[in-house]
Amino acid sequence: RAAGFYESIAERLHAVPGVARAALSTHLPLEWINNGERLFVEGVEQGAVRFKRVDPGYFEAFDIPFAAGRGISRRDRGGARRVIVINEALARRLVDVAGMKDAVGQTVNLTCPAYAEEDSIKAPFEIVGVIRSERVDVPWQPDPPVVYVPLAQVPSRGVKLVVRTEPDAASIMPSIREAVGQVDSNLPLGDVATMSQVQARTLSAASRPASVIGAFAFVASLLAALGLYGVLAHAVTLQRGEIGIRMALGAQPRNVLSQVLRSAGSMVAAGLVLGLIGAFALTRVLESLLFQVSPVDPLALAMACVSMIAVGLLAAFVPACRAAGVDPVTVLREQG
Known part of the structure; x- marks a missing residue:
């Protein structure tokens, strides 16, 4: 029947x-x-x-x-x-x-x-x-x-x-x-429903976890940038007297700028090392959320590293410029 x-x-x-x-x-x-x-x-x-x-x-x-x-x-x-x-x-x-x-x-x-x-x-x-x-x-x-x-x-x-x-x-x-x-x-x-609608529903439901993780990644990057900015800004404030004395003794603003950026670079490098270790450790979890990309794909990892370096440099730029713009005369008067 x-x-x-x-x-x-x-x-x-x-x-x-x-x-x-x-x-x-x-x-x-x-x-x-x-x-x-x-x-x-x-x-x-x-x-x-x-x-x-x-x-x-x-x-x-x-x-x-x-x-x-x-x-x-x-x-x-x-x-x-x-x-x-x-x-x-x-x-x-x-x-x-x-x-x-x-x-x-x-x-x-x-x-x-x-x-x-x-x-x-x-x-x-x-x-x-x-x-x-x-x-x-x-x-x-x-x-x-x-x-x-x-x-x-x-x-x-x-x-x-x-x-x-x-x-x-x-x-x-x-x-x-x-x-x-x-x-x-x-x-x-x-x-x-048409097959296009069925496909859209399936992909939407399946990509939702990846979208949530992407949102968390964006927030994490923003918090990292704000944290780096805060640390460098505080360091520049604490070292303002030292920077003023160095500039009074002949240090150029570009030297001060590069010093602050090097400090930022060391922090970013440490973060990248820890991030890469975490990425390799979580390959099985990440694999289910990726499409035609390996969790250890060299190009994807390189792009992530470049992005984080760019975020770090942008976060460090304002404190570095503030340090390079220190007036040694004003600082020496304050110290005196």
Whole structure:
């Protein structure tokens, strides 16, 4: 019954004018998959895998290429042999860890939600295909191992309709709702969104921690600059008499200026050393927040160092100019 129900929805959607491709799935690309089923090869657990239930049109709807084997077909239904399609990340794991020469055609055991979704079954599945890639999580994370199970073999109470349209999707939305209603008038349609909107939501949620850390980094840089300014300004005030005497004995303002800037430079250098040590120590934490950049990327670290040096010099500039502008006559009178 479930297979026929899903096929009826897909057929109705394909019949809507303007619909180029249609499919059903429990999860979309770039949408977090919060399940973690376990995969076994000859009784040995190979770790957790992400679990997606899809219909035969899913891979075509998203133009997902195959590296080997085939996709899910209409023959893959309840009474047939259980099959799965896997991604290349899982295929590499099976070859490297489980010792398989070729994943396609092999049988694995998978704990997957049974028809009563509160239960799980550890059932054998034949791998019939390997897809090249599908962005499952955010772009800056490596692809996790994913299995794609025929929706007709392992049904779900909630699925998502995937519709690729020729004109604007909003213009044919009423026709899509009508087509679904023809299959079951009581079937509710929830949130409607384009893939661009899905991507924006995912990236926004995923980049929020990085934005917070960026804000803290800005505040930390500002506080460091203010702290450096305060220390140097206080030092110049304490050494005002010494600076005045040196200038009275012939020291040039540029010499005083360079001395204050050297003091600032030594403080900045110490801060950079401590910061680099911290960056190397926290590489695993930082790695999850970066996209196409290594936590120890030389260019990124160099830019960070240059930025902090610039902030330090700017913070030191006013106290240095104040020191260079000391009037030795006035200072000697005050000392006298």
